[in-house]
Amino acid sequence: MLEISLCMIVRNEENSLPRCLSSVRRIADEIIIVDTGSSDRTKEIAASFGAVLYDFVWIDDFSAARNYAFSKATKEYILWLDADDYLKEEDQTRLEALKRTLSPEVDSVSMQYNLAFDSEGRVLTSLRRNRLVRRSRNFRWIGPVHEYLEVYGNLYSSDVCVTHEKDKAYTDRNLRIYRKREAEGESFSPRDQFYYANELRDHGLAAEAAAYYERFLDGGQGWIEDNLQACLRLGECRQQLGDYTGAFSALCRALQYDKPRPELCCRLAAWHLDKGQYHPAIYWYETALLLPRPADSMGMWNEAYATWLPNLQLALCYDRTGEREKANFYNETALCYQPSHPSMLYNREYFRNVLGDKYVSLQPGVSGSGSSG
Numbered sequence: 001m002l003e004i005s006l007c008m009i010v011r012n013e014e015n016s017l018p019r020c021l022s023s024v025r026r027i028a029d030e031i032i033i034v035d036t037g038s039s040d041r042t043k044e045i046a047a048s049f050g051a052v053l054y055d056f057v058w059i060d061d062f063s064a065a066r067n068y069a070f071s072k073a074t075k076e077y078i079l080w081l082d083a084d085d086y087l088k089e090e091d092q093t094r095l096e097a098l099k100r101t102l103s104p105e106v107d108s109v110s111m112q113y114n115l116a117f118d119s120e121g122r123v124l125t126s127l128r129r130n131r132l133v134r135r136s137r138n139f140r141w142i143g144p145v146h147e148y149l150e151v152y153g154n155l156y157s158s159d160v161c162v163t164h165e166k167d168k169a170y171t172d173r174n175l176r177i178y179r180k181r182e183a184e185g186e187s188f189s190p191r192d193q194f195y196y197a198n199e200l201r202d203h204g205l206a207a208e209a210a211a212y213y214e215r216f217l218d219g220g221q222g223w224i225e226d227n228l229q230a231c232l233r234l235g236e237c238r239q240q241l242g243d244y245t246g247a248f249s250a251l252c253r254a255l256q257y258d259k260p261r262p263e264l265c266c267r268l269a270a271w272h273l274d275k276g277q278y279h280p281a282i283y284w285y286e287t288a289l290l291l292p293r294p295a296d297s298m299g300m301w302n303e304a305y306a307t308w309l310p311n312l313q314l315a316l317c318y319d320r321t322g323e324r325e326k327a328n329f330y331n332e333t334a335l336c337y338q339p340s341h342p343s344m345l346y347n348r349e350y351f352r353n354v355l356g357d358k359y360v361s362l363q364p365g366v367s368g369s370g371s372s373g
Contacts, residue, residue, distance in 0.1 A: 001099050003029040005073035005135070006081065009056070009065040010034070013083035014041040016167050021049040023086040027095050028079065034069040060177045063141035066149075070141070076104070079132045080149070084166050094160045098132075107153035108133045110298070112161040119340060128298045130155075131162060145177045146195040157296060175199040190221040194230055201233055210237040217253065225299030227257045232267055239271075247271065262288040262306040269313065278317045285310040285317065308337035308344075315347055324351060325358055332362035339363070 006028035010017060021031065031051040035043055036058040043053055054072060056065050070078055087095060102109065109132035116125035130151045133139050141147045178196045181188070188196060197212035213234040216222055222230065235250035248271055254264050269284035288310040293301055311334035318327035328351040335344045352359045 003075040005075040108151040
């Protein structure tokens with residue numbers, strides 16, 4: 001059985017760290033905790049789990065801290081987590097099985113990273129991250145902020161999932177780091193251009209964000225998944241700035257990089273819907289429902305754009321075109337994904353009233369003046 005060093009960097013994580021470490025305590029053979037300046041009980045909690053503790057002076061560089069943590073590992077493989085990550089029971093079992101069966105020739109293991117959930121606990125947003133790496137390969141973290149682990153060689157895609165549940169408010173820390181680097185005259189890599197644009201967008205600075213998205217895309221050096229997201233977010237920024245033609249152009253630009261994804265289809269549909277162009281909107285929403293998730297993609301995936309959202313919007317579009325039986329069908333389909341969604345439940349009552357005997361529900365036990373299916 002292979003042995004694992006868990007390597008983490010932390011600061012003031014007394015609330016989330018116990019959950020994280022509890023979820024891997026029977027899996028990690030060594031716990032390395034690098035503290036970057038905690039003033040709460042973080043170190044005390046880490047020590048209670050048998051962690052080996054190191055201090056690291058914070059220098060506005062996440063990669064430097066993570067590489068330092070990796071340098072302290074002694075086991076065959078290194079697993080990394082953030083304090084607000086954890087493994088659910090079924091994923092603990094999967095990782096334990098992986099420890100017993102993983103070939104020692106594997107250099108890096110990717111795991112699904114589940115980021116957002118609906119009210120029923122189903123995963124809405126996820127991506128894959130390289131999580132478990134062979135220590136002898138000396139893989140390095142790259143980038144002071146929004147860092148990534150540069151891996152290569154024999155890669156394995158596992159069924160283990162890491163769950164993320166943030167318990168801290170978002171701050172402008174990353175934006176401040178980028179601002180400082182920009183003021184110092186640093187020339188940003190394509191990846192930094194993209195992530196700086198994201199920070200600007202997240203802080204409501206649409207004009208600056210748009211400029212950086214354009215610089216990133218015009219450079220032609222971005223990762224395909226970042227290119228696709230940049231087009232979507234550039235479209236969003238341009239629309240916020242009142243440039244609706246520019247927004248549409250930005251969305252269409254995504255078609256240069258890959259086949260349409262559900263999110264792009266929904267964004268194009270929404271653009272037409274805002275203009276009252278229901279038939280083009282219907283086309284794009286229906287297309288979103290037909291598209292599979294790209295195989296083995298490491299990019300972001302938002303389940304809503306492939307399931308309940310286009311169904312709900314199709315209910316609206318078909319109602320506006322007078323095709324209310326179709327509209328009811330799509331609303332009922334949306335309810336199969338989100339059975340307690342208030343807008344869908346409101347729609348159900350509306351269709352029950354306007355369709356009368358033609359009303360049909362897709363859920364057992366739900367009926368109106370007509371039949372139920």
